[in-house]
Amino acid sequence: NAGVTQTPKFQVLKTGQSMTLQCAQDMNHNSMYWYRQDPGMGLRLIYYSASEGTTDKGEVPNGYNVSRLNKREFSLRLESAAPSQTSVYFCASSDFGVSNQPQHFGDGTRLSIL
């Protein structure tokens, strides 16, 4: 039972390069989320998708785009990577009810931008 799978696990980019982080869940969940985690700052919500076909901005959306490809997959794209986007990125999913259900997290993508 895989749960939430994120690829890649590690990535190093140069400033200005683009990159898509992939996320897939096998729990038939309706809602999916992207967070970034920086030291001492907890998790901050970048974008979320309450259901297939919808996406909404979170707390820190600038510099990112998302695509809810289907019910299973939710990708995060950095169009022109900046050093400030060095972080650990987590994808999560939950059943219906964006803030009323437990979220299930992947193990993260560790992204370094030089």
Added chain:
Amino acid sequence: SQQGEEDPQALSIQEGENATMNCSYKTSINNLQWYRQNSGRGLVHLILIRSNEREKHSGRLRVTLDTSKKSSSLLITASRAADTASYFCAPSGLVFGAGTILRVKS
């Protein structure tokens, strides 16, 4: 923002002792969730307490919620080395605090 603030930032105890972590928040909530994060891994959901509940138990975990004080606490009883992790509260589920780092020494 519903961001929670955990206290203390770090806690070090001996195996077998109890660990208490606190969470404060600023505005009204429907529920409050607690998560654990082991080093290098994603967050794992521990417990959800709704705004009309005052206390909830799950195994060795006890969570309380005081909506009048806008605070919650997580108690881990009879701690084990395997409880070593970071613990986060999430008032209304989408915004997380910086967490409490718990170290349980064997």
